[in-house]
Amino acid sequence: MDFSQYIRDVKDFPKQGIVFKDITTLLKDATALRAAGQQLYEFAKDLKINKVVGIESRGFIYGLALADKLGAGFVPVRKPNKLPAETLREEYTLEYGTDALEIHKDAIQKGDRILIHDDLLATGGTAAAACKLVEALGGEVLQLSFLIELGFLQGRKRLEGYDIKALIAYNAE
């Protein structure tokens, strides 16, 4: 399936000059939704994943479905102060300023085989922070999967050495 035909370009969102890749037009189509989930599963099915880490909030959308298909648990990585129990925090730089992600300290055990999922790979800062959190808790990151990769933002460079999969890659702005 050509997933890109289900993605809607929204101009000037979230700000002037940006063309936002809107996945909601894929999600609302039952056939595309199912095919996308199946493809994400195929990417990872032989990796013996036992936990899927989903990054807030659009990484939650396919994250749990993937965990279910893989027979794995699901672990949310969230913005600061959203997770209720004891957390580990990782700060990362954005285009302007910094942000941070947190994970529950007891969410990952040493030796866990981890798939990290998010909707979008842009500069890779968010994904890199999620990798650090998982690895600090002793997990092994076997794959990073995304619905969309903005290849021109060079996220793969920041994530060198990881197995990176995306349903749709845009190589020009």
Added chain:
Amino acid sequence: MDFSQYIRDVKDFPKQGIVFKDITTLLKDATALRAAGQQLYEFAKDLKINKVVGIESRGFIYGLALADKLGAGFVPVRKPNKLPAETLREEYTLEYGTDALEIHKDAIQKGDRILIHDDLLATGGTAAAACKLVEALGGEVLQLSFLIELGFLQGRKRLEGYDIKALIAYNAE
């Protein structure tokens, strides 16, 4: 399966005096994760649902998996200014102050058969706002499903007439 044994009580979160029902301990367990998804599916499988509406952000977690199992599309309802295309907005009252939810105007067609999913039914304000958005676009709300219902907060009263399902109900504080 007794799902309640997988829920963790976290005292004084998000503020003093509140006992937070933490679902992450259920999600990280592969067996409980799958059984919970199956039960949510069983609740709705005969309703001919064609779209599942998930409420940001924890409603995204099982929302897409449910849509996948039901052969439906998935529609996110989000906090203001997160959805990129044209939206409808509904304000609702919280314990202190007001908040709002948005839905894409083209996400629901007249006659769509809708399941609304969120992690938690508390006072029902958020779910009632989601119902209004769906109905304003011509959708029919066939079921509201939750992982947890805090029965003592009387959310069902605010949602009278709807089919409400929850995996776990707490009837005392």
